[in-house]
Amino acid sequence: MQLYPVETGNFKLDGGAMFGVVPKGIWQRTNPADSNNQIDIAARSLLIEDGDRLILIDTGMGNKQSDKFFGYYNRWGNHTIDGSLNKIGFTRDDITDVFLTHLHFDHCGGCIQWNKDRTGYEPAFKNAKFWTNEDHWKWATKPNAREKASFLKENLLPMQESGQLNFIKRKSDHFQSDSELGFGIHFVDGHTDKQMLPQLSYKGQDLVFMADLLPTVGHIPLPYVMGYDTRPLLTLTEKELFLNKAVSEEFYLFFEHDAHNELCTLKETEKGVRLEDTYTFDRIFN
């Protein structure tokens, strides 16, 4: 098995919304804000090459939204999903499976694109199965008012209409060590219902794809919970359990949204679990 980080394109989000009740004076030490109060955000996918399977974890927000929509997110940098895949010798048509941690637009928007004459939508990965889970699919397709702006029907319905939609069979409420895709999955419900975090064994280490349980290194202390989370108290509990496990089992945490750090490890301190160190992916795994 071979893993590759795949940068799909950076953007920006409101720093206050990203840190919930934490005051700006504190969060801006780790995540400096620009003049619009926005902070740097990555959309870093992970590609798994495993035998004849090529599995992409999340896709970033894609390219099909309006200029007005993208205007809110101030995209920056040169990364594109095609450019990043090409650099490691692949194209989108090579992807056999796209695993979606959850269906917020910045995680799954890249699955769907305009068709050629821009009259409708089509899958951007024509040979791939799209993987979510049934509970999360129901949650996303009948969205609550709070998450409605994040679950875009133009991202969801074309997955189903194409026949490429598949559901992971959930065998546990918290962690299952295997799945249809060969890796373990943590289920967490604080950010959104039944978010899935892949856990992979790779080169003798355990790596967990953090998605929106821990968006950046700045979010490690327990109360640093995003304002976007639908069940913030549950996120607190889920973070505590996960961070303790991550310390005792020496996990490498892979960040999807941290624009400046790909991986970190954690340590136990008097104040609780804190950052031990950050790493580039290449430093640990190549």
Ligand SMILES: [Zn+2]
């Ligand atoms: Zn999310």
